[in-house]
Amino acid sequence: DAGITQSPRYKITETGRQVTLMCHQTWSHSYMFWYRQDLGHGLRLIYYSAAADITDKGEVPDGYVVSRSKTENFPLTLESATRSQTSVYFCASSARREETQYFGPGTRLLVL
Amino acid sequence: AQTVTQSQPEMSVQEAETVTLSCTYDTSENNYYLFWYKQPPSRQMILVIRQEAYKQQNATENRFSVNFQKAAKSFSLKISDSQLGDTAMYFCAFMKWVGSNTDKLIFGTGTRLQVFP
Numbered sequence: 001d002a003g004i005t006q007s008p009r010y011k012i013t014e015t016g017r018q019v020t021l022m023c024h025q026t027w028s029h030s031y032m033f034w035y036r037q038d039l040g041h042g043l044r045l046i047y048y049s050a051a052a053d054i055t056d057k058g059e060v061p062d063g064y065v066v067s068r069s070k071t072e073n074f075p076l077t078l079e080s081a082t083r084s085q086t087s088v089y090f091c092a093s094s095a096r097r098e099e100t101q102y103f104g105p106g107t108r109l110l111v112l
Numbered sequence: 113a114q115t116v117t118q119s120q121p122e123m124s125v126q127e128a129e130t131v132t133l134s135c136t137y138d139t140s141e142n143n144y145y146l147f148w149y150k151q152p153p154s155r156q157m158i159l160v161i162r163q164e165a166y167k168q169q170n171a172t173e174n175r176f177s178v179n180f181q182k183a184a185k186s187f188s189l190k191i192s193d194s195q196l197g198d199t200a201m202y203f204c205a206f207m208k209w210v211g212s213n214t215d216k217l218i219f220g221t222g223t224r225l226q227v228f229p
Binding site for chain 1: 145147149154155156157158159162203207216217219220221222
């Protein structure tokens, strides 16, 4: 029972580079979410997806791109990484929008 | 806009004792969900307990229970018989039920709980 996984767990990159964070869930949940966690801000929603090929912006979408060609995968891409995108990124999924969200283990990203 | 406030940045409790973490929220919605999530040092977010606003009965999950006061917009978490493994950051979160364009979880800034032996 793999649940929800994220890769890589740790990533160091440089300003201006493109970075893709992967998220995979084995429950066939319809909804998937990307959050970032920063000190003093708690968790903030970046993007979410209600189903394959359906995505929408959250609170802080600027500088990020998502896609969802398959139900089980929801990659997050930083097109041109900036230092302000240094953060811990969490992916989550839920069966329905009002259902409990289950979180992955997180990816710690450092942008130099 | 909805907001979630956790006014206790840090708390500590001795093993086997009881501790209560506070959470208040602001909303004009009548139907919504409230959650408590636990984030241990491993960083993974783990659901502790969930409460539907339309239910008057307080949710319980083993040693974890909530005191949900809808009129006061308060949602505190009580941990009974605290264990060392309860040491973590605890986040309170709010989500609108239906009729929302975003359906997002709104998180508080967290309370760091330390359980001492």
